Amino acid sequence: MSIRLFVRGAIRHLKNRITNPQYGTFRRTTTTVKNSALLLALPPLSYLGYEAYKRMSSVGAVFALDRAEEVLEQADYLYSCGETEKLYQLLLQYKDSDDAEFLWRLARALRDLSILPNIVSEQKKKLTYEAFEYSKKALEKNKSCFAAHKWYAICLSDVGDYEGIKVKIGNSIIIKDHLKMAIELNPKDATSIHILGYWHYAFAELPWYQRKIAEVIFASPPTATYEEALTYFLKAEEVDPNFYSKNLLMLGKTYMxxxxxxxxxxxxxxxRDHPAISEEDKQVHKEALDLLKKLSG
Structure with missing residues (x-):
């Protein structure tokens, strides 16, 4: 049984406990004891009103939690199907949420929207900055959420494309730190491992003039090798085989x-043979074909 199904079952059990006092065995809890002083000060009708309010509040909280779980499941399903615009419309309803799980998913949806082929340059820039703001908000709401760290790192890198090479390089250490934190919080997340591999690959192939910029920004400029990048890409495949077409492509490019x-x-x-679901998958498919032609030539 998955964790999410277990949680859903526990929620149903709790609903029954709240809505039907005869369900299961009622036991006096620590919270009940703590509230006893307040209850003694209330007249009988107020006490009954308080009990009714407390029960209705609990029911509302449980149903809200159950609804949140359903929406997140629906969002993950839409993401797996590549339904980017439907996913965005679903999550946009929760843009003011305090739950990091909604916010980082909204950041991801906005980023996916930004790379659709029909998006013009100005709209792409707007979506990129919006994605960054929601990723930042997700991280502020929950610093223990590995996905919030991951998507903050991704969106910060994307914003750097509009801020200039000096800013992009300057943000590189921050990006690396958040990726490492994501992996520390969830060592089984292949995507974070892949992106850290991409970070090493990018620094390994950094042109000389960008290295000079890095030397100006950092006392000890970041260094990386293709061998280090390869280690991360292989680790991502070990954690989750064929999880991501871009990881397969980067393994090919690194070996090249x-x-x-x-x-x-x-x-x-x-x-090349990986199912092309998202727009990024299609771009990967094309690049893999081009590189294979180059190698065969």
Whole structure:
């Protein structure tokens, strides 16, 4: 049984306990004891009113929690199907939520919207900054949420594309720190591991003039190698095989940079054959085909 199904079952049990006093065995709780002083000060009718209010409030909280779980399940289903616009419309209803689980998903949906082919440049920029704001809000609401750290790192990197290379490089350490925190909170999240691999790959191929900028910004500029990037990409596959077409592509590209052509071809073929669901998957598919043609030539 999944954790989410277990939680749903527990919620149903709690509903029954609240709405039907005869369900199960009622036991005096610590909370009841703490409230006893307040209850003694209330006249009988006020006491009955208080009990009714307390019961209705509890029922409302449980149903709200159950509804939240259902919406998150629906959101994850839409994401898995690549229904980006429907997902965005669903989550937009919760843009003022204090729950990080809604907010980081909204940031992700906005980012996915920004890379759709029909999005013009100004709209793309607006969506990118909106995604960053919701990722930041998610992190503020719950610093223990691994996905909030992950999407904050991703969205901060995206914003850097509009802020200039100096800002982008300057944010790189912050991005790396949040990715490492995401992995620390959830070592089984293949996406965070993949992105950290991409971080190492990007710094390994940094042009000389960008290295000079990094030297100006940092006393000790970040360094990385293709071997380090490869370690993370392979780890992501170990955690969740074929989880992401971009990881397959990056494995192929990294092996190309390491002059290991056979391994490069193997991984690029896997990227080419991976189901293309999202717009990013389609872009990966095209790049993998182009690189395979280049290698065969």
């Amino acid at each position: 940079m390491l002059n290991e052509q056979k391994a490069a071809v193997d991984w690029l073929q896997k990227a």
